[in-house]
Every structure is written in structure tokens, then in C-alpha cells.
Amino acid sequence: QQQVKQSPQSLIVQKGGISIINCAYENTAFDYFPWYQQFPGKGPALLIAIRPDVSEKKEGRFTISFNKSAKQFSLHIMDSQPGDSATYFCAASRDTGRRALTFGSGTRLQVQP
Amino acid sequence: SAVISQKPSRDICQRGTSLTIQCQVDSQVTMMFWYRQQPGQSLTLIATANQGSEATYESGFVIDKFPISRPNLTFSTLTVSNMSPEDSSIYLCSVLRSSGANVLTFGAGSRLTVL
Numbered sequence: 001q002q003q004v005k006q007s008p009q010s011l012i013v014q015k016g017g018i019s020i021i022n023c024a025y026e027n028t029a030f031d032y033f034p035w036y037q038q039f040p041g042k043g044p045a046l047l048i049a050i051r052p053d054v055s056e057k058k059e060g061r062f063t064i065s066f067n068k069s070a071k072q073f074s075l076h077i078m079d080s081q082p083g084d085s086a087t088y089f090c091a092a093s094r095d096t097g098r099r100a101l102t103f104g105s106g107t108r109l110q111v112q113p
Numbered sequence: 114s115a116v117i118s119q120k121p122s123r124d125i126c127q128r129g130t131s132l133t134i135q136c137q138v139d140s141q142v143t144m145m146f147w148y149r150q151q152p153g154q155s156l157t158l159i160a161t162a163n164q165g166s167e168a169t170y171e172s173g174f175v176i177d178k179f180p181i182s183r184p185n186l187t188f189s190t191l192t193v194s195n196m197s198p199e200d201s202s203i204y205l206c207s208v209l210r211s212s213g214a215n216v217l218t219f220g221a222g223s224r225l226t227v228l
Contacts, residue, residue: 032215034217036219041221042221042222043117043205043207043219043220043221043222044156044205044219045219046216046217046218049215049216089155089156093215095215098144098161098169099144099209099215099217100144100146100158100161101156101158101217102158103155103156103157104155105154105155106154106155
């Protein structure tokens with residue numbers, strides 16, 4: 001599987017702060033880039049996703065920034081809340097065909113009250 | 114999104130035994146995948162479950178160790194054969210709907226501990 005590199009491995013943010021998680025991919029055929037949120041004991045759930053025809057997508061407090069030339073994308077969580085404390089995974093896939101996701105290594109976010 | 118039921122949710126198994134995990138979806142789906150998530154780690158794709166034909170396995174995973182069935186568009190099984198402690202993981206079923214946005218939905222997973 002093509003690699004997707006994610007950083008940082010863990011992140012501690014104060015309530016109200018901005019959480020930033022970064023990912024880089026290798027396969028230029030990837031054209032779908034989702035972020036998943038996973039709470040302990042649960043399966044990952046789609047948070048937000050972007051396709052390379054746009055450089056930014058915002059949904060509420062969550063924003064994806066996408067840099068196609070650098071093959072990088074990032075998740076920004078504005079006004080971070082304790083309820084955002086979870087593990088976040090970036091992923092990438094083709095947007096057609098089999099569409100199996102390749103996941104990053106995950107970031108454990110802790111938002112302190 | 115699709116509702117996915119996985120059974121068992123967790124199990125403790127003895128070395129050398131086999132366990133079958135079931136994945137039932139509440140609606141027909143185009144694609145079904147099986148992922149493995151080792152403790153504190155990321156998700157690794159094991160295989161794509163193909164309806165009516167042999168599953169497509171990723172590098173490092175073989176049919177003899179992880180036989181998969183998909184008899185219809187809403188059900189699949191993954192068997193972990195001849196288990197060893199290294200197989201202790203969470204196994205997750207995921208599905209892609211037949212229509213709509215490209216959203217991969219995951220079940221809650223099956224946590225296996227091999228003693």
C-alpha cells in the first residue's frame with residue numbers, strides 16, 4: 001500500500017486553541033483525502049473530506065487545507081473542545097474504482113479544559 | 114450512512130484456534146473491506162471482500178490465514194485462522210454505499226485477544 005505520513009503522533013491543546021495535524025502522501029493517483037475521528041472502543045467515523053480540485057474545505061470548526069504540488073494536506077480544528085479529544089487519522093484513496101483507503105499513522109489529540 | 118453490525122465485539126481465543134467474524138450491513142453496499150488495527154496503531158487494509166468471488170488481498174495477507182466470504186451484498190465474514198498472539202488486534206469491517214458520496218463507513222470492530 002502506498003504510504004501516507006502523519007504528524008504529530010500526539011498533540012495536547014488547551015480548550016479554545018487550534019489543533020493542527022499534518023499529512024503527506026506519495027501516490028499522485030490519490031484524489032480523495034478524508035479525515036477520520038476515532039473514539040476509544042469505536043470504529044473510525046468520517047469527519048471531513050476534500051478532493052484536489054479545491055485548496056480548502058471548511059465544515060464548522062474543522063478545516064482541511066490541501067496543497068497538491070507539495071502532496072500535503074492538513075486538518076485544523078478551531079476552538080478545540082475537550083469533546084474533540086480522540087485519535088485522528090488522515091487517509092487517501094482513488095475516488096473511483098476500488099477506493100480502498102490508505103491511512104496515516106494517527107494523531108492522539110488531547111484537549112485540556 | 115450504512116449501519117454495520119459486527120459479531121463478536123470481542124473474544125479471547127487460544128493459540129492455534131480459528132475465529133470467524135461476521136459483518137452485517139443494513140442495506141446493499143458496493144464495496145466491503147476488512148481492516149486490522151493493532152493496539153494503538155493505524156488501520157491496515159487486509160482485503161476487499163468481493164461478492165461471489167475470491168477476495169482481493171493486500172500485500173502481506175493471504176487467503177489461508179484470513180479466508181473471507183461475501184455471499185451477498187449485505188454480509189461478509191472474515192476468519193482468522195490458526196491464531197497466534199501476534200493476531201491480537203481489532204478487526205474492522207467497512208463498507209462503501211452503492212450510491213452517493215464516497216464515504217467509507219466502519220463497524221465498531223471486533224477486538225480479538227489471543228493467549
